[in-house]
Structure formats: C-alpha cells, structure tokens
Amino acid sequence: MKSETHISELRPPPIEPANYLNADHGVKSWLFTTDHKRIGLLFLASITLMFTLGGVFAMLIRLELLTPKGDLVSADTYNKLFTMHGVIMVFFFLIPSIPAVLGNFLIPLMIGARDLAFPRLNLLSWYIYLAGAAFTLWAIVSGGVDTGWTFYTPFSTAASNTEVIKTGCGIMIMGFSSILTGLNFIVTTHKLRAPGMTWFRLPLFVWAIYATSMIMVLATPVLTITLALMAIERAFGIGIFDPALGGDPILFQHLFWFYSHPAVYIMILPGMGVVTELICAFSRQRVIGYTGVAIATLAIAFFGFLVWGHHMFVAGEAAYAAMAFSFLSFAVAVPSAVKVFYWTATLYRGSISFEAPMLYALGFIGLFTIGGMTGLFLAALGLDVHVHDTYFVVAHFHYIMVGGSLLAYFGGLHYWFPKITGRMYPEGWARLAALTIFAGFNLTFFPQFILGYLGMPRRYYSYPESFQTLNVLSTAGASILALGLLIPAVYFLWSWFYGPPAGPDPWNAKGLEWTIASPPPKENFIVTPVVTSEAYDYEVAEIEPGLFYEEAD
C-alpha cells in the first residue's frame, strides 16, 4: 500500500530571487553569454568531459601494467595511450581547470567588479578551447598520437606515423584560449578593483590567479611557435629541429620546455591560491604572512621561468648550463616551502573544522610537500641521471598534479559550490569521497616512487617480473581513485537540483564573494562595494601569555 506523503514532507521549489542562472533562459543565452559566471560553468562542463577521457586513457594504461608482459594492447597503442593521456590532462584539463572555472567565476566577485574587463574575449576564450579540444579529439579518433606529450623531435617530425600535426594544432589553438584568459585576468585585476580594494587587501586566490596569468601570457606564445615549427617540419620536410635537415633537436627541447616548465606552475599556483582560501576559512584565521605568501607566489611564477633545463640534464645539455638550472631548481622550491610553512602557521591555534574542502586542503599540503621534495631529488644532477625517465619522475609529477592541483580543484569546487549553485552538497558523501581519493591516490602513486628508484622506465608497456607486485598495487589504487572521483560527479549533479538551499555564506567565511546572494545576481553587486577591511578579517586568535615569551614578573 502506497503511503501518503504528508504535505510537510514535500519540499516546495525554493522561491528564487533573480540570479545569473535564471536571468536568461534557453541554450542561446548560455552559448552567447558574456557573464563570467556562466562562462566558468561552460568551462566546467568542457573540462570535465576532457578529464573523463583522459581518465579513461589512464585506466587503460594501468590495466596494461597489471601484467609484466605487454598483452592488453600493442606497444604502438600503448604509446598512444600515454601520449593522449598526457596531452589531454595537461593541456585540456590542468592548464584551464582552476583559472577557467574558479578564476572566471570568482575573480570579479573577489575584487568587487561586475564582470571581467573583456567579457566577449572571455566567451571567445571558451570557443577557442572547444576548437582546440575538437581538433585533438579528431586526432584521437583518426588514430591518435604516440610521441609522448612532449613531442620530442626528430621522432615527432620525421619518424612517427601518427596524427602529430592535428594534435599539435589542437594544442596551439588551446594556447590562444589560455593567453586570452590570462590577459583578461591581468587587466581585470589591475583596472577593475572596487574602491578600497588595494592590492594588499586582495584575497590571495586573486594573487595566485594573477601570477598564473603572467605565466600564461608570457610562456604560451613560445609553445605556439614551437608546435607550429614542428608541424611545418613534419608536413613539408623543412625546418630547424631535424639534424638531417641541418637542424638541432635540443633547440626544440629548449623552446618546448621554456613553456612547459612554467606550465606546471600554471597548474599548481591556482591550487595554492585555493588552498590559502580554504585554510583560512576552515581554521577561521587570518593568513599568517599575507605579504610573504603574495611575494612567494610571484617569486614562484618568476623563478619558474629559469629552470626549464632541468628536463634536459641527460639530453646533451652543457654541464655548466645544467649546473645553473639545477641550482635555480633548488631555489624555486624555496618560495613553495615558504608557503607550506605559512599555511601551517595559519592552521596553528586555529578553530579547525574538517569539512570536505578542508580535507582536500590538508591533503594538498601533505601530498604537495612530498611531490615538491621529490622534485628536489630530480633537480640534483647526479640523482637525476639515475631516475630520469623512470617512474620516479611519473610519481613526482602526479603527486603535484593530482595530489596537489586536482585536490585543490576539488576542494575549491566543494567550497564554492554553494556560491555557484545556491545549494549545499552532502557533507558525509563528500568526506567519504575525499578520503577515498586520498587513499586511492597514494596507493596508485607511492609504489611508483619505489618502482622508479628500482629502475622501471616510464612509457614502457612491459617490465621485469619482479616489479609486478608494485604495479598491481598501483593499478588497485587507480581503481580506488577512479571510484573516489566518480562520487562527487554524482552528488554534485544531484545537489545542483535537489540540495538544500545554502544561503549567501554557509561557511561564515570572509571575502566579497560571500557578501552577495548564492547564486549571485547577474551583475554581481547591486551597489559597488567599498572595501575597508583587510582580507581574511577573521578575529585574531588569542595567544596564551607565556606561550611565546616570558611574562614579565
């Protein structure tokens, strides 16, 4: 017998004030929007699709590596799998992720502006991203590419018989999207801050996006040219990278890594910005060392441009150049470490709560530290000779990219989900997912440090029998990680429609974005805010007398 539903149990549809989601209706209002908030969501949809595709390639890689022999796929196919995994994850997920989704949504809100400086350019940026993604997908379905995401010459220009040019074009196109986004953020941060919002009152997330944008606009053009030259060389048999033509393959590597090393800072700096926001909000503390963190952010962006040669230690680079790059690579770790110390100091004596965003932030600090320190191992010339091109490198960068960037991205998505949608996600499931992701991630990648140290090369589909146990652990971890990643996909979607209303400031956090309704109105601020307080204006925690100093008698 069907039980009757009492009227009090029906959840009436919330009476929604006008906000950016219900301001206009219809597909055209989304496809031709210039609202930075909607564009952020458009990016969210696109990069989620690309992330899923990249994840599928990852699972196939890990499945192949369950057994020592190459038995699931052929060697050529395996080459395509890791190449496409890398291309998609680096260029079509990590580079855009936090800037294009959270940056787009939040920067105007955080600085008190009604939109970015160039809203139509912002929409164009999304369309260019789609074009780049379409090109790359076309390359994948027409046979894929097997050169590694690094496209080293002369293999990519002369020997590979896969879709190098199409993929190169896709990445070049995506590069323009990146440049326009970065340009927009830089100009917006300089010119559209609300009255009273001085540089040193900005949330550190804005500083992080600003530094990231600096890298985007200065490094990406070099990648564009390099890939264009590679494509021309491949297409016409002329050029400057193939020794047979009179060229120099090391020049390709210099030009490629001039972009691709700063690119990894594009991928991590926004994550650091998110983590600063989360740490402050969930320990209810003013950040310790605001100026230090801001300067460290800029320092990472700058020094990140001086270290690219550490990818070429065993490629034939000059010993003196290698020493300089090695030294500079150690130097660039310092501002990152400084930030870790400041986060820790901010946590100290804070009123800490462990909601899902905080779990992600804490996970970030631990995993990023491991990833960063193993980077120092790689920066040491002698060690690098042994672990270059092994799974040690793979583990290192996945600790930073996944343990760092991805966790920060998820933390940010959870933290700002109520602002974006006006609803709350289910906290219990979110914590479960966070812990599953953390556990799955470590099980996947920690064994890879050991494997690399023991000598297992990267980009190989077969390996000696003795490495199998660690590989099986890694694949098991990958399955758990995949499961953990699926859970938020489900509850975010569900919560968007059925989650409880969140209100303007569910976290009791500080920041201009929390002073307006959730979801925000289309023009963000009905009245231009005037800023008078510092960022993270939480009540300063009382320091116990005698804790840091002797009380005078």
Add this chain to the structure above:
Amino acid sequence: MTDRTNSDLTNYVIGGVLLVLTLLTYLAARIDLGAANLIIALLIAAAKAILILLFFMHARKSGGLTWVVIGAGLLWFGILLLLTMSDYVARYPAI
C-alpha cells in the same frame, strides 16, 4: 588620456629621424667592420624602436604600468634568449 597627442610636426620629425637611421643602417652595413657590423645594426634598430615606443606609442606619457609591461616583455624575451644561448655557448664557446 587626452593630453597625449603629438603635434603633426613631432610626428614628421620623428618619422624623418627614423628614415635617416634606416639609411644609416644600410650605409653602415655596406662597410666591412667585422663583428661591429652586427652591433651597430642592432643598436640603430634599438634606437628606432625606442623612438617609436616613446613618441608614436606614447610610452613616455603612459603610466608606469605601461613601462612594467614593456619591461616584462623584454625581460622574459631576454630570459628565453640568454638562457638558451648559455647552453650552446657553454658547449661550443666562441665560435
């Protein structure tokens, strides 16, 4: 913003100077000065670029922010050029 206009005379004069410098570059290149040829050519080119920046692009009268952007572009190009060349020069000194 509106007080950053050149008089027509300024524009003509700077244009004239640029044309003279161009001719100078060409004539200097016709004399064999060894390694100095390249340096002279680049110095004259830099002078022309500075004139265009200062007078036609009004960098003089724009705020400090414009100079920061110009400086950043030059600095980063410098990093690319110098660090890359440092590898090559270290391997094959003084060709």
Add this chain to the structure above:
Amino acid sequence: MSYRVERMPEMQFRDLEQQQETAQFGMWVFLATELLLFGALFTAYTVFRYFYPAVFAEASHGLNAVIGTVNTAILIVSSVFVALAVAAVKSGRRKAFLFDLSAAIFLGTAFMALKGYEYYEHYQNNEFPGLAFDYAVPNAPIRQVYFFLYFAMTGLHAIHLTVGILLLVYVLVRAYRQHYSTAYFAPVENAGLYWHFVDIVWIFLYPLLYLIDIHH
C-alpha cells in the same frame, strides 16, 4: 550641425575613460605576448647564426637589400601616418583622420606587394624550402635553415601585418560611419599601438636578415 550621441560605457566599467584605459592596457599586455611569440623565432635565429655565421652571410646574398630597405622605409612612413591619424581623431579633424588611415593602409599593402614579389623571386631562384629549394649547393642544409627562418620570421610578420591592415580597414569603416569622436577613440589608438609594434618587429628583422653581409 552634427549630432553626437554620448557613448555608454560597458556594464563593468565606471565610465568611458576607465573603459578606454583598460582597453589600452589590454593591448599593451597583448603586445608583450607578441614579443614572446616573435622572440622564439629570434632565439632560433640566434642559435643558428651563432653556429654558422659564414653560411648565413652567404645565404643572405639571396635577399634583395634594396627592396628590404625600401620596405623598411614604407613601414616607417605608414607608422607616421598612423600616428597622424590618432592625433587627428583626438582633435576632431575628420578629413585628416580618414586620409591618414587610408594612407597607412595603402602603404601596408604596398609592403605586402613587395614582399610577395620577393617571395616569388626566391621561388624562382630555388631558395624556397618546401616549394623549390636547391639541395645540391654547398652547405645546403644550413642554407635551408637560413631560408626557413627567413620565411618563418617574415611570414609571421606578414601575417601580423595583414591583421594590422584589416584592423585599420575596420577602423576606417567605423571612422567613416562617425563611430569615433574626441571623447571615444580608444580602438584607433589601440590599432595604432599594434601597427607600431609590427613596425618595430620589422625594424629588427631588416638588419638581421638582409644586412648580414652586403659589404661583399
């Protein structure tokens, strides 16, 4: 009596002045990215000229230094006209504005025509890697590198010049339709900034490509 409508700033700006300042700053940032774009090619050029100065010198004889010099002068004069055009729109001199823009467009097109002629000459002389290149001469591989860089750098420049011409044409059409005024001229200024940048790039390309060895 002309009737001028007060132009509204876009929603995110306080007033028209902030909008124009922001647009100009955006153009400067964009030019910085363009410097890095060309910079990659200048770097490649530096590497190869460092290693093969003699071959570069010899190969550069295939370039017509007279046309190169004339083209440099053409671009400089076109920049003068662009500067005159910007001054004209700011002071409300419509006729001068339209004439100066048109002159700059004409000169830019003349540059492209001369460049096209040069390219055709290289094709005729088997100095066009990919289309017609003589691999049987001494030092052919490095000659290929030199000419490849020549075409890559002047080609990229030509693409940018074409974009510049199209920008000026767009501005000219809008100017003809009285879109700009003494209060609103940012697009003209910004198109001018772009044009001057393209001129500066050529100012460096000219001696590096054409004047390596014209004293022999």
